[in-house]
Amino acid sequence: MRRTLRSVCALALFVCNVLLGQQQSSEVRPPDAERSLARLRSKIDVERPPDLTTNAIVGRYSDTPDELRRRVVPMGRKDLYLFPDGSYFYYFSSDIPPATIRDKGAWVLSGDELTLKSDSDITWNPGVERRYLFVRRPSHPQEILAIGIDRDLRYFEENAKDDPEFMLLLVSKARVNGISAKESIELKKKLMREAWRPEFYRSQ
Secondary structure (H helix, E strand, C coil): CHHHHHHHHHHHHHHHHHHHHCCCCCCCCCCCHHHHHHHHHCCCCCECCCCCCHHHHCEEEECCCHHHHCCCCCCCEEEEEECCCCEEEEEEECCCCCCEEEEEEEEEEECCEEEEEECCCCCCCCCCCCEEEEEECCCCCCCCEEEECCHHHHHHHHHCCCCHHHHHHHHCEEEEECCCHHHHHHHHHHHHHHHCCHHHHHCC
């Protein structure tokens, strides 16, 4: 019961931290991937996924994977779609407001680090991480976790304490499925039709 309460409180605190972070510039340059990995390893046993190629990382990444849902009830969902053509969508959904594409643009993989760059349609500050590090837990060989190098990593370090595995799941986005070139065309059309609401962000 106490662990469940701590988990709920940690989730609520993380959501508040993310919302506050949206008001700040997302262009702060993070440390390099090697140093970021070392910072993670100081708190929890993680490693680089082998054969990290552009084809291997294409897919949908979610901040509410099943493993996390078994511990807490999510207050919303943030998905990062990395499409095979080098484009991405950052999708946000909750009970209120309706689902939206908060950010979209192009992604580039350089070594172990993923970089996102918004396209010209994004005229607001989306408040999302711009660089991610890919890791996995040795006990989960098929896993790929994307962790924001700036805010998410710092939040993990400050709050890992006696339950770093839960905090790792809380701050990361887990790859839940791949996306083929064929299905990505219809998927992008569907997401744009259902969740592209630029007026929602322009009015803020």
